[in-house]
Structure formats: C-alpha cells, structure tokens
Amino acid sequence: MNGLLTDLYELTMSAGFFAEARHDYMATFEASIRRLPRNRDWLVVAGIERAVDYLLNLSYTEEEIDYLRGLRQLRHAPPEFFHYLRDFRFTGDVDSVPEGTVLFAGEPVLSIRAPLIQAQIPETYLLSAITFESLIATKAARIADAAGSRSVLEFGTRRAHTPEAGTLGARAAYIGGCSGTSNTLAGFRYGIPVFGTAAHSWVMSFQDESEAFRSLQRLLGDQTVQLIDTYDAIEGARKTAQLGRPLWGVRLDSGDLLKLSLEVRQILNDAGLQEARIMASGDLDEHRIAALVSAGAPIDSFGVGTELATSADAPAMGMIYKIVELEEEGRLRYTAKNSEGKPSIPGAKQVWRAPDGDTVSLATETVASAVPLLQPLIRNGRRVGPVESIETMRCRATETRRNVSANHPVRRSAALESLVRKMQDHVTRLS
Amino acid sequence: MNGLLTDLYELTMSAGFFAEARHDYMATFEASIRRLPRNRDWLVVAGIERAVDYLLNLSYTEEEIDYLRGLRQLRHAPPEFFHYLRDFRFTGDVDSVPEGTVLFAGEPVLSIRAPLIQAQIPETYLLSAITFESLIATKAARIADAAGSRSVLEFGTRRAHTPEAGTLGARAAYIGGCSGTSNTLAGFRYGIPVFGTAAHSWVMSFQDESEAFRSLQRLLGDQTVQLIDTYDAIEGARKTAQLGRPLWGVRLDSGDLLKLSLEVRQILNDAGLQEARIMASGDLDEHRIAALVSAGAPIDSFGVGTELATSADAPAMGMIYKIVELEEEGRLRYTAKNSEGKPSIPGAKQVWRAPDGDTVSLATETVASAVPLLQPLIRNGRRVGPVESIETMRCRATETRRNVSANHPVRRSAALESLVRKMQDHVTRLS
Numbered sequence: 126m127n128g129l130l131t132d133l134y135e136l137t138m139s140a141g142f143f144a145e146a147r148h149d150y151m152a153t154f155e156a157s158i159r160r161l162p163r164n165r166d167w168l169v170v171a172g173i174e175r176a177v178d179y180l181l182n183l184s185y186t187e188e189e190i191d192y193l194r195g196l197r198q199l200r201h202a203p204p205e206f207f208h209y210l211r212d213f214r215f216t217g218d219v220d221s222v223p224e225g226t227v228l229f230a231g232e233p234v235l236s237i238r239a240p241l242i243q244a245q246i247p248e249t250y251l252l253s254a255i256t257f258e259s260l261i262a263t264k265a266a267r268i269a270d271a272a273g274s275r276s277v278l279e280f281g282t283r284r285a286h287t288p289e290a291g292t293l294g295a296r297a298a299y300i301g302g303c304s305g306t307s308n309t310l311a312g313f314r315y316g317i318p319v320f321g322t323a324a325h326s327w328v329m330s331f332q333d334e335s336e337a338f339r340s341l342q343r344l345l346g347d348q349t350v351q352l353i354d355t356y357d358a359i360e361g362a363r364k365t366a367q368l369g370r371p372l373w374g375v376r377l378d379s380g381d382l383l384k385l386s387l388e389v390r391q392i393l394n395d396a397g398l399q400e401a402r403i404m405a406s407g408d409l410d411e412h413r414i415a416a417l418v419s420a421g422a423p424i425d426s427f428g429v430g431t432e433l434a435t436s437a438d439a440p441a442m443g444m445i446y447k448i449v450e451l452e453e454e455g456r457l458r459y460t461a462k463n464s465e466g467k468p469s470i471p472g473a474k475q476v477w478r479a480p481d482g483d484t485v486s487l488a489t490e491t492v493a494s495a496v497p498l499l500q501p502l503i504r505n506g507r508r509v510g511p512v513e514s515i516e517t518m519r520c521r522a523t524e525t526r527r528n529v530s531a532n533h534p535v536r537r538s539a540a541l542e543s544l545v546r547k548m549q550d551h552v553t554r555l556s
Numbered sequence: 557m558n559g560l561l562t563d564l565y566e567l568t569m570s571a572g573f574f575a576e577a578r579h580d581y582m583a584t585f586e587a588s589i590r591r592l593p594r595n596r597d598w599l600v601v602a603g604i605e606r607a608v609d610y611l612l613n614l615s616y617t618e619e620e621i622d623y624l625r626g627l628r629q630l631r632h633a634p635p636e637f638f639h640y641l642r643d644f645r646f647t648g649d650v651d652s653v654p655e656g657t658v659l660f661a662g663e664p665v666l667s668i669r670a671p672l673i674q675a676q677i678p679e680t681y682l683l684s685a686i687t688f689e690s691l692i693a694t695k696a697a698r699i700a701d702a703a704g705s706r707s708v709l710e711f712g713t714r715r716a717h718t719p720e721a722g723t724l725g726a727r728a729a730y731i732g733g734c735s736g737t738s739n740t741l742a743g744f745r746y747g748i749p750v751f752g753t754a755a756h757s758w759v760m761s762f763q764d765e766s767e768a769f770r771s772l773q774r775l776l777g778d779q780t781v782q783l784i785d786t787y788d789a790i791e792g793a794r795k796t797a798q799l800g801r802p803l804w805g806v807r808l809d810s811g812d813l814l815k816l817s818l819e820v821r822q823i824l825n826d827a828g829l830q831e832a833r834i835m836a837s838g839d840l841d842e843h844r845i846a847a848l849v850s851a852g853a854p855i856d857s858f859g860v861g862t863e864l865a866t867s868a869d870a871p872a873m874g875m876i877y878k879i880v881e882l883e884e885e886g887r888l889r890y891t892a893k894n895s896e897g898k899p900s901i902p903g904a905k906q907v908w909r910a911p912d913g914d915t916v917s918l919a920t921e922t923v924a925s926a927v928p929l930l931q932p933l934i935r936n937g938r939r940v941g942p943v944e945s946i947e948t949m950r951c952r953a954t955e956t957r958r959n960v961s962a963n964h965p966v967r968r969s970a971a972l973e974s975l976v977r978k979m980q981d982h983v984t985r986l987s
Binding site: 252256285307308435461465 | 560561564565572573583620629633681744755772777786810878892897
C-alpha cells in the first residue's frame with residue numbers, strides 16, 4: 126500500500142543502490158526540525174501514528190511495479206530491484222518522540238535504522254505526514270493558549286488542503302488542545318468530541334427566522350446553538366431571547382465580535398437567560414482571540430476554521446529527513462551534507478529533556494538527570510510498546526507547555542559537537 | 557463512501573429538514589468565489605473531477621449510521637432520517653465550469669440543484685476539494701508564467717498537507733501549467749510526466765562524490781541529473797564536467813542560484829558540455845524565478861516544492877457554498893444572507909465570457925455574443941457529457957491566461973442586479 130506515494134528519486138536511488146549492491150547496507154535516517162517558521166517558538170509533534178501505519182503497510186502491487194518498469198528513468202534498473210519491490214516489507218527499527226511532545230529547532234523527531242533502500246523510500250511520505258499534523262497541533266496549541274479557560278473548537282475541514290487533511294487536522298488540533306471538532310468522520314474514527322448545530326442555510330431555508338430558531342430548538346433541545354447573524358445579529362439575539370429555553374446559547378459569525386457579544390450578552394441577561402452561552406467564529410486566530418479575551422468580550426467558546434486547518438501564518442516548515450550513519454561492510458560511517466545554508470548533523474541521536482534545557486546527544490550516550498524523548502516504536506518491522514490514546518497525547522501537549530518555556534535552551538553534547546566539527550573539517554579538506 | 561466526511565451541522569440540519577418535512581424541497585446551492593486572496597488576480601479552477609466522484613459515491617455504512625444515532629445532537633432526530641441515510645444516493649443535477657477555467661471574484665464555480673438534504677450534506681467536502689486544487693493550480697500558473705519558456709516541475713509532496721494532498725496537488729499543478737511532478741503516484745494515477753534522479757543521500761551514501769556521480773550515470777545514462785551541492789557546488793560541477801557524457805545536466809539546490817548557475821554554465825561549456833542543462837531548486841516561488849530569469853541566470857528548468865504544494869502565500873481562500881433558491885410546495889423563493897461583510901447573492905446563476913468581460917446572470921437568462929462557462933456535469937444523479945483529459949484542462953488554463961487579462965471586468969446582468977437590490981430591501985424591511 127502507498128508504495129508509489131513517494132518522490133520518483135527515492136525509487137531511482139533505490140534502483141541504483143541495487144545496481145551497486147548497496148541496498149542492504151544498514152543506514153540510519155533522521156527526521157528533524159531544521160528550523161521553525163518565523164512565528165513559532167516550539168512544535169507540538171503529531172502524525173507519528175500515521176507514519177507507523179505507513180511503514181508497516183508499505184507495499185507494491187504488480188500493476189504499480191509494471192508502471193515503474195515502463196519509466197525511462199528505470200529502464201536500466203536491475204530486475205532484482207523490481208523483485209524486491211514485489212516482496213517489499215519494512216524490517217527495520219524506528220524510534221520517535223511520542224505525539225504531543227513539544228520540540229524545538231535542531232531536535233530530531235523520528236529515527237529509522239533499516240537497510241538503505243527501506244529507509245530511503247519512506248522519506249517523502251514521512252516528512253509530509255509528520256510535518257502537516259505537527260503544524261496543525263502547534264497552531265491549535267497556540268490558539269488554545271490564547272483562549273485560556275474558554276474552549277476552542279476546530280471548524281476548518283472546508284478550508285483544509287483536501288477533506289481528508291481536514292480529518293487528520295481535526296485529530297492533530299485535538300492533540301494540540303482543542304476541545305473538539307465539527308468533522309464528523311474525525312469523531313467516528315478517533316473518538317474526538319464532535320460539535321455542530323446549524324448553518325446560515327438552515328435559517329435561509331425558512332421564510333421566517335423565528336420559525337427556523339423554533340424548529341432548531343425542537344430538534345436539539347438544550348444543545349441548541351442559534352446562529353443569529355444571517356440577517357442582523359442583534360435582531361437575531363432578540364428573537365432568540367423571546368423564544369427562551371431550552372438553549373445552549375447563540376453563535377456570532379460576522380461583524381465586530383467584541384461589540385456584538387457585549388450587546389447580545391445584555392439581551393440574553395435581560396431575558397433571564399444568564400446561563401445561555403455565546404460562541405464566536407469567523408476568521409479567528411490566536412491574536413484575535415487574545416485581543417477579544419483581554420478586552421473582556423463575554424465569549425464562552427471559539428470556533429476556529431481557516432487559520433487553524435491550514436496553519437495559515439505558517440503553512441510549511443523546514444522538517445528534513447537525512448542519512449546520518451551508514452554501515453558499509455561492517456564499518457560505521459557518519460554522514461552529513463554541507464550545502465550552503467542547509468547543513469545536516471551526522472550521527473544517530475537522542476534528545477534528553479531536563480528542567481534547565483534539552484541536550485541533543487549521540488544515541489549511544491546517556492545524559493544524567495534527564496529523560497530521553499525518542500522511544501522505541503518499531504523493532505525488526507514489528508510495532509513495540511503500547512498504543513497511546515489520543516487523550517494521553519493531548520495531556521502530554523498541555524503538560525509540557527506548562528513546564529517548558531518558549532526559550533528552553535537546546536544544547537549539543539560534547540561528543541556530538543566534536544563529531545560535527547570533525548565532519549566539517551573533513552568536508553573542508555575534501556573540497 | 558465518505559458520508560461522515562462533513563461538518564456535523566450538515567447532518568443535524570438534515571435531520572431537522574426531515575423533522576420539518578422539508579428535506580425533499582428542491583434547492584439550488586452554489587459554490588462561488590467570495591473574494592480572492594490579497595495576492596491573486598484570478599483563479600484557475602481544479603478539483604471538479606474529485607467533486608463529481610464524491611457526489612456519485614456518497615453513502616453511509618451501518619456502522620457510521622450507528623455512530624450518528626449515538627450522538628447527543630441527533631437524539632431527537634426522526635428514525636426516517638437514519639433510514640434515508642442508509643439508502644442515500646445523490647439524485648440531483650450539477651453544473652460546473654470545466655477544470656482549467658480561469659475565474660474571478662464574484663463568479664460561481666459549481667451549482668447543485670437537488671433535494672435540500674442532498675445539496676446540504678456535500679458542502680464541507682466540495683468546498684475543501686475544489687478550493688485546494690484550485691489554489692494549487694493557480695499558484696502553478698503564476699509560477700509557470702514567471703518561468704516563461706523554461707519548464708517548471710512540481711517537487712512539493714513532502715511539504716503538502718498530507719502525502720495524499722501532495723498527489724492531488726501534483727495533478728492540479730499540472731493543470732495550472734507545470735511540466736510534470738516528482739510524485740510517482742500522480743504519474744501512475746493521472747498519467748502526468750514524472751521526474752526524479754537522486755537526492756543528497758545518494759551522494760552521501762558513497763564515500764567519494766565522483767563515484768556517486770559515476771554510479772548515477774551508469775543507471776540513468778542521458779537522463780542523469782547530478783545534484784552537485786552536497787559539499788561544494790562548484791567542486792561538484794567540476795567533477796561532473798570531468799566525467800562528461802552521458803548527461804542530462806546538473807541540479808543546484810542551495811546558495812546564490814544566479815551566481816552559481818553562471819559559474820556552473822562556464823564550467824560545463826569549458827568541458828564541451830554545451831548541451832548539458834542546469835536545473836535549480838530550493839525555496840523558489842514566482843518572484844524568485846522572475847528575478848532569476850530577468851537577471852539572465854542560465855537555468856533551463858525549475859523545481860518548485862514548498863511554495864507550490866502549500867500555496868504558501870495564499871494557503872486559503874474565501875470560497876463559499878450558499879443556498880440561492882428553494883422550491884417550497886411548488887413556489888420558487890430566492891435566498892440570500894446579509895451578514896455584516898459576508899452577504900451572499902441570490903438566484904441560480906450562469907457566467908458568460910466575452911472578450912470585453914464576464915457577465916454573471918441568472919441561470920434563466922442568455923447573454924448575446926458570449927460563451928456560458930457553467931456546463932452540465934450530472935443530471936438526475938448520473939454523469940453527463942464527456943470526461944476530459946488532463947491535457948485538455950491544462951491547455952484550457954494556458955489558453956485562457958493568454959486571452960483574459962488580470963483586470964478582466966466582471967459585471968452582473970440587469971436582472972441579477974435587480975434581484976439583489978430587491979432582496980436587500982426586503983431584508984432591510986425585515987430587520
């Protein structure tokens with residue numbers, strides 16, 4: 126499954142490894158955060174479960190292999206390469222930080238040790254799956270932090286980069302700190318709380334707005350959220366107040382949310398509906414929410430769509446996947462590239478977390494009084510360790526943000542630093 | 557299939573339509589461009605094929621219906637609603653502009669006439685599928701325009717919002733004007749030309765860079781693209797020149813691409829490799845490419861990843877899906893919302909294109925000397941009209957951009973304008 130869902134060069138290189146009889150050399154590749162986007166101080170990692178599913182199910186159909194055979198780039202590929210793909214099964218080891226972990230620039234997220242060909246092909250999929258969910262979890266965490274004790278609901282599937290990305294984004298947003306999602310499939314698939322009552326089309330499909338509100342109450346009872354801004358928000362609030370209970374509250378989706386929420390609160394209170402809540406939505410992000418909260422807007426819950434589902438102010442990130450070690454006929458060699466502005470760091474690594482900062486070390490080292498973040502996930506192609514609940518991941522994200530500051534220091538161990546220097550000297554001598 | 561892949565409120569409203577015996581009222585909904593992102597003058601439409609597939613296959617499993625039955629929001633839903641979902645089949649009509657069409661703000665993209673419930677549920681999926689592919693096709697068109705006669709390859713799956721979005725994005729990028737993609741699955745599935753040779757890990761997996769280059773030549777022959785910047789781009793160019801033919805060319809992926817391409821061109825020419833080409837990649841977008849082209853950089857081909865696969869400077873767009881007409885017991889009623897800053901335009905519409913501008917009219921009108929852009933796609937739940945090739949869509953996008961300027965005027969017909977005014981007056985009187 127998903128065997129072709131990769132950049133072609135992963136497959137041409139794999140054919141080349143075969144042609145040079147290097148495909149079985151044991152290699153270690155690492156996915157790591159080269160740099161964070163301009164407006165992010167940390168990353169909430171997500172998408173690891175999907176990465177594991179992918180690796181454990183990666184395979185090729187006969188039809189897919191026939192397609193590859195026909196490509197001009199693979200016309201000189203050895204026949205054994207195609208036989209290998211037919212029987213492809215991932216047999217390597219994977220270590221990863223658990224989902225919900227907060228990481229910083231320069232830290233590895235996931236490490237794969239496997240025969241060179243098995244570690245090369247997954248690059249494209251792993252980068253995309255992990256980066257995307259991590260971007261959304263991070264954005265959700267920022268928005269939840271801005272909302273404080275008020276709840277944040279993820280409403281963005283219609284703006285996500287495909288409906289399926291919306292579903293995965295809903296999962297990531299929940300890990301990051303949202304209280305639920307409007308995406309029904311995410312509720313079904315991941316057990317996330319789902320929310321939703323009615324859109325403007327509900328109101329518009331009735332000739333009379335009050336009749337639309339009344340019908341919704343009949344259906345939803347105390348779950349009723351009246352969307353009051355189809356024609357005029359204040360008028361909508363008055364009609365809602367007139368109808369009274371049962372009612373969860375109202376939703377504002379346009380206009381000046383501070384001004385409107387204050388007026389609507391007054392209208393509801395005047396009608397004796399003190400317990401009725403106000404939800405706000407419409408082009409919200411962490412900055413607008415922080416402004417509304419600090420201005421004292423009486424809003425109980427925020428629905429966030431576009432900005433969250435696309436991580437609009439940081440829709441991409443410099444996550445990289447690089448070969449860091451290669452065992453050639455029993456001899457271990459460290460690898461690093463030295464491209465201008467885009468160097469990579471050699472050696473299989475571990476990240477150690479302590480209250481005073483993180484240490485990135487070689488995987489063979491131990492750092493005293495610190496906790497290793499990369500944990501075994503797959504050994505010899507089989508999953509090891511417990512499958513975590515999404516609630517555990519969500520708690521981890523919340524807990525870590527409480528305990529780790531945005532300027533948490535990240536150091537390299539002496540041994541790693543010395544290896545980096547040695548490699549740079551070597552490369553400089555070569556060129 | 558995909559029945560739950562929608563916002564929950566589409567389903568609670570649908571249950572409400574049932575409870576009020578309104579679910580079978582014929583409704584017309586339209587997806588249209590409310591506004592373009594700040595830095596876009598037009599939109600290349602894509603994603604319609606996916607929208608059609610979705611509508612024709614939309615259905616619910618027993619397990620999914622059981623999940624819905626258990627939701628607190630649906631505890632008062634009538635039993636007939638769940639029976640309806642079990643037998644759900646889209647039976648309506650769909651009209652759409654064909655993929656590759658260039659549209660402007662205020663124009664409808666797709667129109668659905670169906671029983672209210674059937675037109676309501678698809679909102680979330682349709683908006684996401686069409687917006688995403690359209691954003692990528694548009695970005696690709698801008699980049700292809702900047703590159704002029706040089707080819708642009710889509711390299712961004714690793715940065716896309718899920719690997720699957722990368723595959724659909726590769727399709728959209730091809731429609732927009734790219735010459736091909738690195739995504740192998742997109743090649744297999746859509747017949748798009750695929751490109752790819754080797755990454756830095758290829759070079760790093762050999763102890764000696766020249767040996768890595770030589771091995772690649774043995775595998776790829778005249779398709780060989782040497783990636784020369786793993787350690788030092790100029791040194792890499794010299795080693796490539798030394799090895800000589802067979803060779804397609806070299807790729808630069810870091811550093812000052814203008815300066816490096818000039819130096820590398822000289823090195824290749826000095827070795828008699830005038831026909832060897834230079835490809836450039838690494839954080840490129842339409843602005844950087846335009847600058848390189850106008851500075852005379854001897855670059856023959858551009859590989860674009862992040863900026864294209866995420867439409868990074870415009871990762872979202874205000875596409876909306878609104879009810880515009882409803883037939884209640886034989887009487888047609890126009891519908892529009894009047895939310896502050898977010899009004900909608902009533903009435904089923906058509907867009908007519910003429911050299912001097914577009915006219916948005918009511919669907920019942922005809923505009924002389926102009927071509928109607930919305931075409932029948934589905935009638936009574938069955939696909940009508942020919943399935944276009946992706947090449948046809950790509951040609952349409954290129955042709956239209958050549959013939960339609962960025963400030964192409966968009967007018968409303970007199971009848972539509974009069975309806976809009978009448979509705980606004982009505983709403984103002986109501987409130």
